[in-house]
Amino acid sequence: MFKELAYYDGQLGTPDEVMIPFNDRSHFFGDGVYEATPAGNHVPYLVEDHLDRFYTSANIMDIKIPMEKDELKKLLQDLTKQVEGHTHFVYWQVTRGLAARDHVYSKDMVGKLWVYIRPSKIGDMENPIKVQTHEDLRFEYGNVKTLNLLPAVLYSQEAHHKGVTETILHRKGIVTECAHSNVSILKDGAVISHPNDQYILRGIAKTHMIQACYRLGIPVYEREYTLEELMDADEIFVTSSSNFLTFADTVDGKPAGNKDPKTRNRIKDELIREYFEYTGCTKLNG
Known part of the structure; x- marks a missing residue:
């Protein structure tokens, strides 16, 4: 071994x-x-x-x-x-x-x-994270998972220096994705997520989060949304393969999200159930 x-x-x-x-x-x-x-x-x-x-x-x-x-x-x-x-x-x-x-x-x-x-370990899904925002200055092959990660490295390093976990990217105020995750919002019981276009990677974790919402009867709208909608959201979901579903409560130093833990936990529990069913595990990281 x-x-x-x-x-x-x-x-x-x-x-x-x-x-x-x-x-x-x-x-x-x-x-x-x-x-x-x-x-x-x-x-x-x-x-x-x-x-x-x-x-x-x-x-x-x-x-x-x-x-x-x-x-x-x-x-x-x-x-x-x-x-x-x-x-x-x-x-x-x-x-x-x-x-x-x-x-x-x-x-x-x-x-x-x-x-x-x-x-490794599955990431913490119980505690909120802090995030920052940044203009998305990457090239327009965001839908391809290439090795060209220097912009993501720079955004991640800047976030680290500022003591936050992730960088939410936007193009002229339209939220795209994070430096190494996808980001979606929950508002009035419905999930809103940027559509799969050339500006974002088609996240596997995001896709399965959306499928979990369908199974739970939670509406999903795949459309563009703005930084203003991000700040006004009930929840801010950051999804990746290693973390499944984390949530932010601070954006650029201001309180945001973390207003609908009941819906958030329903989605999180369904994602964990799916992981257990697929892998045969009975607990995370154990």
């Missing part, structure tokens, strides 16, 4: 043991796409959804994944079983391939698969 596992193009070992060729295009261009999900009971959670998005991102970027979807699913499941612990962070990416530095690439280049798995 590994404490942490790394995999690159068929090589398997610890992160210190596995070596990456210098000419992998990720080193020069960040030329690749990625996915990540938690695993419970050594079962990667919602792996089919994540693989669908992974292959979609690669197709948009014209990157050839070196194996079929079912084969990659089995590889991720098998590798997760080789890592110590009960709850894990499962990360994988594909880079375009190996070549001397050149912006133009060969059309027959086959991608290189990377996997990284370590023990």
Whole structure:
């Protein structure tokens, strides 16, 4: 069993043991796409959804994944079983391939698969978080989960310096998503969430939060909403694969949200139930 596992193009070992060729295009261009999900009971959670998005991102970027979807699913499941612990962070990416530095690439280049798995925990869903807002200055491939994360790194570092957890992004006052999460609001018993367009990543956790709302009879409106609506919301939901559903009570230093804990907890409990059913776990992080 590994404490942490790394995999690159068929090589398997610890992160210190596995070596990456210098000419992998990720080193020069960040030329690749990625996915990540938690695993419970050594079962990667919602792996089919994540693989669908992974292959979609690669197709948009014209990157050839070196194996079929079912084969990659089995590889991720098998590798997760080789890592110590009960709850894990499962990360994988594909880079375009190996070549001397050149912006133009060969059309027959086959991608290189990377996997990284370590023990982890599902995030805290009981306590509120503080967030800040920032103009969304990223390029318009927000719907692709690329390795080009420098803007997200900068937004996250700024949030860390300010003592807040996340950065909610907006384009001219229209809320898009967070630096590394999706954000939705609850107002008068209905969830409002930015539609899946080129400005946001189609979040798996957001999608399953919306599906949970449908099962619970909670209305959902996928439409644009403003910073003013964010500040006036009854709840501010921040969703990601590692946290499922967290909620904010402070935005830019001002109180916000945290006014409808009953509805929030109904959604949270339904998401946890779904996780238990999928993984066979009976408790989080245990």
